[in-house]
Amino acid sequence: MSHHHHDPLDHEHYLNVSYGVKSWLLTRDHKRIALLYLISITLFFFLGGLFAVLIRLELLTPKGDFVQAETYNKLFTMHGLIMIFFFLIPSIPAVLGNFLIPLMIGARDLAFPRLNLLSWYIFIIGGIFTLTAVVTGGVDTGWTFYTPYSSTYSNSAVVLTALGVFITGFSSILTGINFIVTTHKMRAPGMTWFRLPLFVWAHYATSIIFVLGTPVLAISIVLVGLERIFGIGIFDPRLGGDPLLFQHLFWFYSHPAVYIMILPAMGVMSEVITCFARKKIFGYNAVAFSSLAIAILGFLVWGHHMFVSGQSEFEGLIFSALSFMVAIPSAVKVFNWTATLYKGSISFHAPMLYALGFIGLFTVGGLTGLFLATLAVDVHVHDTYFIIAHFHYIMVGGAVMAYFAGIHYWWPKITGRMYPETWARLAAVIVFVGFNLTFFPQFILGYLGMPRRYYAYPDEFQVLNVLSTAGASILGVGYLIPLIYLLWSLRYGRVAGTNPWNATGLEWQTPSPPSTENFEAPPRVEGEAYEYEEVKVA
Amino acid sequence: MPDVTTTPVAVQFDDAEQQRESATIGMWVFLATEVMFFGGMFLGYAVYRSSYPMAFGEASRRLDIVLGTLNTAILLTSSLTMAMAVHAAHQGKRRQLVGFLIGTIVLGSAFLGIKFYEYFQKFEEHLVPGRGFALEGADPRHSQLFFSFYFAMTGMHAVHMIIGIVMMGVLIVFALRGKYSERYYNPVEMAGLYWHFVDIVWVFLFPLLYLVERA
Numbered sequence: 138m139s140h141h142h143h144d145p146l147d148h149e150h151y152l153n154v155s156y157g158v159k160s161w162l163l164t165r166d167h168k169r170i171a172l173l174y175l176i177s178i179t180l181f182f183f184l185g186g187l188f189a190v191l192i193r194l195e196l197l198t199p200k201g202d203f204v205q206a207e208t209y210n211k212l213f214t215m216h217g218l219i220m221i222f223f224f225l226i227p228s229i230p231a232v233l234g235n236f237l238i239p240l241m242i243g244a245r246d247l248a249f250p251r252l253n254l255l256s257w258y259i260f261i262i263g264g265i266f267t268l269t270a271v272v273t274g275g276v277d278t279g280w281t282f283y284t285p286y287s288s289t290y291s292n293s294a295v296v297l298t299a300l301g302v303f304i305t306g307f308s309s310i311l312t313g314i315n316f317i318v319t320t321h322k323m324r325a326p327g328m329t330w331f332r333l334p335l336f337v338w339a340h341y342a343t344s345i346i347f348v349l350g351t352p353v354l355a356i357s358i359v360l361v362g363l364e365r366i367f368g369i370g371i372f373d374p375r376l377g378g379d380p381l382l383f384q385h386l387f388w389f390y391s392h393p394a395v396y397i398m399i400l401p402a403m404g405v406m407s408e409v410i411t412c413f414a415r416k417k418i419f420g421y422n423a424v425a426f427s428s429l430a431i432a433i434l435g436f437l438v439w440g441h442h443m444f445v446s447g448q449s450e451f452e453g454l455i456f457s458a459l460s461f462m463v464a465i466p467s468a469v470k471v472f473n474w475t476a477t478l479y480k481g482s483i484s485f486h487a488p489m490l491y492a493l494g495f496i497g498l499f500t501v502g503g504l505t506g507l508f509l510a511t512l513a514v515d516v517h518v519h520d521t522y523f524i525i526a527h528f529h530y531i532m533v534g535g536a537v538m539a540y541f542a543g544i545h546y547w548w549p550k551i552t553g554r555m556y557p558e559t560w561a562r563l564a565a566v567i568v569f570v571g572f573n574l575t576f577f578p579q580f581i582l583g584y585l586g587m588p589r590r591y592y593a594y595p596d597e598f599q600v601l602n603v604l605s606t607a608g609a610s611i612l613g614v615g616y617l618i619p620l621i622y623l624l625w626s627l628r629y630g631r632v633a634g635t636n637p638w639n640a641t642g643l644e645w646q647t648p649s650p651p652s653t654e655n656f657e658a659p660p661r662v663e664g665e666a667y668e669y670e671e672v673k674v675a
Numbered sequence: 676m677p678d679v680t681t682t683p684v685a686v687q688f689d690d691a692e693q694q695r696e697s698a699t700i701g702m703w704v705f706l707a708t709e710v711m712f713f714g715g716m717f718l719g720y721a722v723y724r725s726s727y728p729m730a731f732g733e734a735s736r737r738l739d740i741v742l743g744t745l746n747t748a749i750l751l752t753s754s755l756t757m758a759m760a761v762h763a764a765h766q767g768k769r770r771q772l773v774g775f776l777i778g779t780i781v782l783g784s785a786f787l788g789i790k791f792y793e794y795f796q797k798f799e800e801h802l803v804p805g806r807g808f809a810l811e812g813a814d815p816r817h818s819q820l821f822f823s824f825y826f827a828m829t830g831m832h833a834v835h836m837i838i839g840i841v842m843m844g845v846l847i848v849f850a851l852r853g854k855y856s857e858r859y860y861n862p863v864e865m866a867g868l869y870w871h872f873v874d875i876v877w878v879f880l881f882p883l884l885y886l887v888e889r890a
Contacts, residue, residue: 246686
């Protein structure tokens with residue numbers, strides 16, 4: 138690494154250009170808004186994690202002794218709601234996407250900076266509604282709000298929570314609109330579609346889901362709310378309605394929402410893998426188009442959540458076949474990353490450790506997804522811990538690992554300082570071990586028939602549950618260490634310089650941290666993405 | 676940095692052309708989200724209408740077709756005045772712009788007035804879903820479902836109209852302050868797109884709710 142760069146405190150950049158609360162709360166700079174999101178979602182991440190800790194503590198023993206059954210229902214509901222709507226969905230897009238997309242395409246900002254700030258405020262207002270629901274008694278419907286329980290029978294704060302989720306949805310929609318327009322209209326001269334970093338392609342695909350999926354969740358929640366408040370009966374069988382319609386509408390959004398969480402993670406992967414293998418991505422076009430294929434196919438598979446809900450066998454058959462098809466573009470990506478690694482000059486910096494972890498864990502999560510897409514197997518393991526393990530391998534093993542990879546990889550660009558490498562590698566290993574110990578036993582538990590959403594279980598399941606709780610403790614430590622050293626690095630971290638990883642990409646050609654305008658002169662793009670020569674990172 | 680009042684191109688854009696195209700794409704993408712939003716209700720309507728055609732027909736005949744038709748005419752006319760407003764903005768004619776915007780607000784408010792009168796009628800006739808619902812007929816339970824959709828869909832449509840009317844109020848204030856010219860009138864054009872979209876939703880709602888099983 139070269140040391141002849143300016144100290145980050147020497148040049149004017151987006152962090153030191155102005156000070157004071159107002160300069161942050163009224164900012165239109167995509168980089169500052171990204172940091173506002175980063176702080177907010179970090180709080181939500183640890184709050185959601187706290188609920189997970191309480192869940193794992195209850196499940197340490199077979200008896201329901203730590204909390205009451207009703208409390209347990211609220212714990213897993215709020216864990217799911219907060220982690221999905223207030224951490225995973227905004228995590229990579231609203232933080233890294235917001236920060237990086239204008240930099241990566243050579244623009245001064247997103248197309249609609251005020252809309253971008255508005256999206257953060259909407260996110261916060263939605264968050265406040267949901268947190269109010271949490272402290273005024275919580276909600277116990279599960280994050281899925283299934284009717285008629287949510288619309289008629291639950292005595293918990295359903296309306297307030299639903300309102301929070303409804304409001305937050307609009308922040309996703311605004312982010313999606315902003316990314317789509319920015320990608321179309323704000324690219325620097327020479328930055329053609331097929332020179333875009335794959336991170337941008339992944340976010341473009343994600344944005345399509347944001348704008349087409351989120352409104353459907355919004356209307357389903359509105360209808361549940363109307364049913365609860367005014368007693369209209371669209372989902373109420375007593376009034377001639379059909380609860381299954383709710384499940385269709387809900388999963389029409391909420392299955393694609395899974396791809397909202399994983400597609401940006403895949404975008405991070407393509408950046409990190411190429412940089413630390415010092416190689417051009419294998420099959421650029423295939424990786425780019427597989428993002429779009431996942432976004433489109435993702436809209437056609439929602440019925441696999443309803444194999445045992447009473448939809449027709451014919452529907453089950455179709456949805457099963459379509460679900461298998463999503464595996465194809467997902468596998469294309471995994472194989473292309475692996476092929477990129479092949480004969481690369483690989484170095485094991487922390488972002489790379491997370492990225493390699495992603496490949497393994499996402500593959501396990503994806504393959505068990507194929508088990509679940511198989512009708513007969515799904516009937517056996519439906520609503521068991523097998524499902525829990527499967528989607529945590531995707532969401533935590535995949536999305537969160539990639540989020541950490543991205544945060545570490547771009548930390549020098551965001552803050553101008555390096556994180557401590559040794560600690561970061563240690564944390565990455567701890568997270569990997571803790572994660573597997575937490576969730577692998579749950580595959581076995583589920584296969585043996587332990588149902589999800591119960592606070593007590595038969596004695597013979599205890600050993601595996603103790604393993605899982607032990608793993609969760611390790612995982613918790615693995616998440617706390619980065620929190621500490623990243624904060625530490627803000628003051629004491631080594632000065633990063635413009636391009637500490639010797640990486641390609643426009644974001645690495647401007648000083649760290651970048652100025653408010655991102656680039657001194659509008660960049661002109663001459664070549665393709667990832668033109669790495671096989672040189673080791675210094 | 677150029678003064679925003681003389682050159683209405685925001686800093687992130689290179690020129691007015693890029694800004695205008697961005698706004699247009701953004702608005703169309705937003706309208707796509709709106710289509711999906713209303714789509715959820717249209718789907719529900721379609722499912723139950725095909726399951727209970729008789730009940731839906733019976734319920735539909737209780738709607739006031741004269742008021743519904745009148746409202747359709749009013750709303751389509753408001754789309755005309757809105758289009759004229761955009762045209763006036765394009766030509767930089769401020770007085771005309773304000774006039775047509777006021778016309779659109781008046782027509783939109785008339786639509787809402789008639790709509791709320793219809794709601795009041797339904798309330799008087801005990802056709803609002805819930806405990807007070809009372810409809811003689813072969814299948815009152817599923818007729819009630821029709822009215823659930825009627826209120827949810829037209830209610831959501833009315834909410835969109837109210838937002839549109841507020842938006843036009845803001846446009847009038849800005850127009851009077853001289854913010855728009857033939858070089859910069861994006862907000863007027865975007866509001867126009869939005870208003871036409873709201874009209875088109877009604878063009879689908881009207882036959883589905885009022886004209887079904889009328890023959």
